[in-house]
Every structure is written in C-alpha cells, then in structure tokens.
Amino acid sequence: MSTRRALLEGIFATTAWAMLPGTGLAASAPRPPLSSGYDPQLFHSAMTADPGPIDLIIGNADIPGAIPEVLRGWTYLSNGPSRLDWDGQTVHPFDGHGYLRAFHFGAEGQVQVRARYIKTPAFEAEDASQKLVYRGLGTLAAPPGERGWRRTNRQSPGRGRRNVANTTIYPWGDALLAGWEGGLPYAVDPHTLETLGPFRFQDALGEDEPFLAHVRLDHTRNRLVGVSPRLGPKTTLTFREFDGQNSQVSKREVTLPWPVMIHDFVITENYYGLVSNTLKLKYGTLLRTIGGADSLINAIDFNREEEGELVLIPRAEGPIRRIPLGKPAFVIHYANAFEEGEDVVVDACLFDDTRFGQEFGFLGQDRPLDPTQMDLPAYQRLIRIRASLPTQKATLTDFENRTVDFPRIHPHRDGLSYDRFFAATRSDTDTAYPFDAVAGIDPSDPERPMDLWVSGGSRFVGEPVFVPAPGESTTEGGAVVVAIYDGPANHTR
Numbered sequence: 001m002s003t004r005r006a007l008l009e010g011i012f013a014t015t016a017w018a019m020l021p022g023t024g025l026a027a028s029a030p031r032p033p034l035s036s037g038y039d040p041q042l043f044h045s046a047m048t049a050d051p052g053p054i055d056l057i058i059g060n061a062d063i064p065g066a067i068p069e070v071l072r073g074w075t076y077l078s079n080g081p082s083r084l085d086w087d088g089q090t091v092h093p094f095d096g097h098g099y100l101r102a103f104h105f106g107a108e109g110q111v112q113v114r115a116r117y118i119k120t121p122a123f124e125a126e127d128a129s130q131k132l133v134y135r136g137l138g139t140l141a142a143p144p145g146e147r148g149w150r151r152t153n154r155q156s157p158g159r160g161r162r163n164v165a166n167t168t169i170y171p172w173g174d175a176l177l178a179g180w181e182g183g184l185p186y187a188v189d190p191h192t193l194e195t196l197g198p199f200r201f202q203d204a205l206g207e208d209e210p211f212l213a214h215v216r217l218d219h220t221r222n223r224l225v226g227v228s229p230r231l232g233p234k235t236t237l238t239f240r241e242f243d244g245q246n247s248q249v250s251k252r253e254v255t256l257p258w259p260v261m262i263h264d265f266v267i268t269e270n271y272y273g274l275v276s277n278t279l280k281l282k283y284g285t286l287l288r289t290i291g292g293a294d295s296l297i298n299a300i301d302f303n304r305e306e307e308g309e310l311v312l313i314p315r316a317e318g319p320i321r322r323i324p325l326g327k328p329a330f331v332i333h334y335a336n337a338f339e340e341g342e343d344v345v346v347d348a349c350l351f352d353d354t355r356f357g358q359e360f361g362f363l364g365q366d367r368p369l370d371p372t373q374m375d376l377p378a379y380q381r382l383i384r385i386r387a388s389l390p391t392q393k394a395t396l397t398d399f400e401n402r403t404v405d406f407p408r409i410h411p412h413r414d415g416l417s418y419d420r421f422f423a424a425t426r427s428d429t430d431t432a433y434p435f436d437a438v439a440g441i442d443p444s445d446p447e448r449p450m451d452l453w454v455s456g457g458s459r460f461v462g463e464p465v466f467v468p469a470p471g472e473s474t475t476e477g478g479a480v481v482v483a484i485y486d487g488p489a490n491h492t493r
Contacts, residue, residue: 038458039488040361040368040369042487043370043371043458044090044368044370046485047081047084048084048369051115052115054115055113057111057113058111058112059110060109063109063111066109067109070468070470070477070478070479071481072109074104075104075105076102076103076104076465076467076481077101077170077171078100078102078103079100079118079165079166079168080098081093081099082096083126084369088366089366090363090364091132091139092136092295092297092359093359093362094166095136095137095138095164097126098118098164098167098186099117099118100118101113101114102114116194118164118165118166118186118188118195119195120163120186120195122134123164135152135153137296138295138296138297139365140153140295140365153293161183161208163180163183163186163198165185166178166180167181168213168214169188172224172242172246173245173246175190175196175199176189176193179213180213181210181263183198183208183210183211184208185198185199186198201242201248202246204240205228205240209228210228211227211228214264217414218241219411220416221241223241224241224242225240225241227272233259234258234259235255235262237262237313239254239315241315250315252272252314252315254320256276258303260277260278261277262277263333264333265334266346267415268337268338269415270315271313271315271321271344272312273310273312273337273344274311274331275309275310275325275331275348275350276306276308276309277331279300279301279302280303281299281301282299285298286299301355302330302351302353302354304328304353307324307327307328308327308329308330309323310344310346311323312387321387323393323394324394325385325396327352328353329350330351330353331348331349333405333406334346334347334348334349334407335347335349335409336415337415338416338418340417342388342389342390344387344389346387347382347383347384347385347407347421348382349381349407349423350380350381350383351378353377353378354376354377354380355375355377358374358376361433361434371433372434379403379432381398382398382407383397383398384396384397384443384446397446398446399441399443399446399450400446400449400450402425402429402439402450403425403433404425404439405425406463406464407422407423407441408422408465409421410468410474410475410478411466412473418443418474419442419444419474420440420442420443420475421443422438422440422441422465422466423441423464424438424462424482425437425452427454434460436455436460439452440480453480455484458487458488459488460484460485461482461483464480465481465482466478
C-alpha cells in the first residue's frame with residue numbers, strides 16, 4: 001500500500017464512494033427539492049448500516065468511467081461511527097464504534113477495498129455481549145425499565161471511558177491514528193487495518209488523557225499539532241507539537257475562564273486559534289447524568305448570552321489574545337487560518353445559535369435518525385473572520401446563504417494562505433440537512449457563487465477530501481473524493 005495517503009474523516013458506516021475529477025465542480029445532477037426525493041428511512045438505513053469486515057478488489061470493468069491518474073497510488077481513508085442500531089435502539093452517532101475503510105487506487109485503475117472495526121475495549125465488550133454495555137456522550141447503556149438500568153448508566157465496566165475511536169483517521173509515523181473526542185487516539189496497522197492499541201506519542205500523553213480527535217498538520221515544520229482538553233467551570237487546553245518520530249517538541253498549556261466545547265481548532269505560523277464556544281452547564285441535568293438517568297450531552301447548552309471571541313494563543317510564549325466577534329458564535333469545524341500582515345484570517349463554519357443532543361438527526365434511542373426533524377435555532381454558515389492584531393478588532397464576512405460543513409483544503413496548506421476548499425452542503429437552500437452535495441469555495445471572494453456537485457434525492461454525501469496533483473500547492477489539477485450512500489439503490493457507487 002502506498003505511503004502517500006489522502007485523509008478523510010468519514011461519517012457514514014457504509015462503503016459508498018465516488019470521485020469528482022479536477023476542481024471544477026459542476027451541478028452534474030439536478031437540484032431536487034427535499035420533498036421530491038428525501039426519504040428519512042433511507043437516511044436512517046445509511047447511518048445504521050453495519051457491513052462488517054471487508055476485503056475485495058473492484059476491477060476496471062466494474063467501475064463506471066476511469067480512476068483519474070492523480071489518484072493512482074493513493075489510499076483514501078474513511079473512519080466513522082458504526083453499529084448505531086441495537087435491536088431497535090438507536091445509538092447517538094457520537095457513540096457509534098469506529099469503522100475504518102481504506103480504498104487503495106491501483107496503478108492500473110483498480111480499487112482495493114478493506115474495512116475493519118477499531119477494536120477498543122468498548123467495542124470488544126459490546127461485540128462479545130451483543131448489547132450496549134458502555135454509556136456514551138448521548139446514549140444510555142440501558143433504557144429506563146430494565147432492572148438496574150440506573151446502575152448500568154452510572155458506570156462503565158472496566159477501566160477508562162467509552163472510547164470508540166470513531167471521528168478521525170490520519171497517518172503519522174508508521175501507523176494510522178483513529179481519534180475520538182474524550183480519550184487517546186488508537187493506532188491502526190496501515191496495511192491490515194488491525195487495531196494496535198492506544199497511542200501516547202512516546203508517553204507524552206497520560207494513560208487515559210483526552211486528545212482532541214481533530215489535529216493539524218504543519219507541513220512546513222513537519223509537525224502534528226494536537227490538543228488535550230480538560231473541561232469544567234474553567235477549561236484547560238494543552239497544545240502539543242510532535243515531530244515525525246513522535247517526539248514532543250513543543251507544549252503550551254493555557255486556562256480559559258469559562259467552560260468550552262472544543263472539537264476543532266486552527267493553527268497559523270505563530271498562533272493556535274479557536275472561537276470561544278462558551279457553554280452553560282445544566283446542573284439539574286448534570287446531577288441526573290451522574291445518577292445514570294440522563295446523558296452528558298443533554299447537560300450542556302450553548303451560552304447564547306455571551307459575545308463570541310476569537311481566542312489566539314501564541315505557539316511560543318506570550319499572552320493570549322481575545323478578540324470580540326460582536327455576537328454569540330459557536331464553531332464545530334474550521335476550514336483553515338493564516339496570517340496576512342498584521343491580520344489573522346480564520347475561515348469557519350459558524351453557528352449564531354445551536355443546541356446539543358440532536359446531531360445527525362438523533363431524536364432519542366427509540367426513534368430513527370432524521371436530520372430534517374432537528375430543532376435547531378440556526379444553521380452553520382461559512383464565515384471569514386479577519387482579526388486585526390494591532391486594534392484587537394474583528395470583521396466577519398458572510399458567504400452564500402447555504403449550510404456548509406466538513407471543510408477540507410489542500411493538505412499542505414494548513415496554517416497558510418490557500419486558494420480553495422471543499423465542503424459538504426445541501427443542494428437546496430430551503431433546508432440544511434441531510435447533505436447531498438459537495439461545494440467548491442473560493443474563500444477570498446464571498447460574492448462568487450459556490451461551485452456545486454449534487455448527488456440528488458436520497459443519496460447522501462460524506463466528507464469530501466482533496467487530493468493534490470504531484471508538486472502542486474494549489475487545487476489546480478487535483479481531484480476531490482467523497483463517500484456517497486445511494487439510498488434508493490441501497491448499494492455503493
């Protein structure tokens with residue numbers, strides 16, 4: 001398997017995929033309104049698919065069209081939650097077990113497909129018992145009415161958290177690292193996809209230390225940058241940088257005077273950055289959670305009474321900069337950030353308001369997933385934040401009024417200026433979810449309409465990833481790869 005790899009943080013536990021050659025995305029399918037094609041049961045079926053281990057080769061004759069030359073020799077990686085349906089109980093997607101897929105594009109145009117579960121202790125316990133054993137962020141292990149259900153939901157058997165390693169996958173050193181929000185990443189063999197165990201970067205991380213699923217790759221310095229969050233009424237963030245031999249070369253610990261929900265962050269040449277994402281703790285629900293009667297995700301709320309801030313933390317020593325944004329702001333995913341003169345520019349998928357607990361259409365353990373029924377006060381939109389360091393002021397620029405998420409850039413441009421990124425979106429602007437299209441966006445030109453490729457109907461897209469042409473530092477000549485689940489046909493394409 002080639003050591004050159006495209007990176008993907010997948011969301012579907014299916015093996016569907018499609019390729020969009022080049023960067024000139026076109027609306028190659030019509031833009032059907034939601035009512036004409038969307039079937040909520042097909043979305044639920046896609047998200048709860050559980051195909052199990054896979055080893056197969058797809059020959060040229062079975063592939064419509066041809067694999068673009070730029071992809072040959074690359075491996076496309078996809079990690080996402082699986083086993084979201086247990087005898088009719090719906091598991092919150094945050095709590096689904098990691099399911100890793102690798103699509104290796106051969107020199108002759110064939111594709112080798114391999115898929116494996118990431119075998120954390122939580123997976124092995126539930127695989128052996130064939131029932132929910134560990135409670136998660138949004139899922140109770142036993143529903144009310146079962147004997148001892150409160151006791152089951154208060155504690156997890158064995159040591160440590162319910163680490164499902166289901167959020168990200170990235171190659172580093174001699175392994176693939178599967179990330180999750182609240183614990184250590186898990187190392188995976190890049191050839192067999194077998195689980196090797198928790199990964200601590202040569203003991204730089206504690207035995208059960210949280211390490212943010214999203215990392216940043218500083219290509220200029222050949223460093224992996226990660227964050228260990230410690231949450232509470234105040235939030236401590238430990239930023240670490242590792243070289244190609246997994247040695248820690250930098251560590252910076254800061255404490256923010258408020259509770260923060262952090263899922264992603266950005267880097268520039270001199271700063272780590274994030275939007276403040278302040279929370280309010282629901283203490284009554286938190287007590288119910290401790291007692292086993294509720295889930296942790298229901299115990300937090302977005303603090304919409306506080307003005308959002310862009311927090312810039314020097315990668316070397318120096319004071320934290322807190323730049324007000326003029327309104328409440330919450331960010332789950334960032335596209336990129338870079339420095340331009342005395343400005344720091346951050347491109348983010350920003351909510352003016354949000355609620356927790358219904359992610360990916362989760363409506364409770366007794367109901368199917370349906371993102372059209374999510375009770376969200378606002379949708380996330382692409383916002384460019386330009387922060388002036390001398391004046392400590394920021395300007396916010398809105399792009400097209402369309403929901404945008406899972407942005408991906410040229411893999412070598414993290415923390416640097418860049419020409420374009422690709423993201424998942426919705427084909428019609430009257431609704432926001434589920435995603436059925438891929439957008440190509442020039443972040444320097446908010447007036448330019450997004451380029452769209454639309455799958456159409458109940459065909460759902462995952463997270464697009466950009467594969468650059470050899471030696472090319474822009475998106476010219478590359479290819480976009482995206483996972484697609486074809487709901488009506490119930491098969492891959």
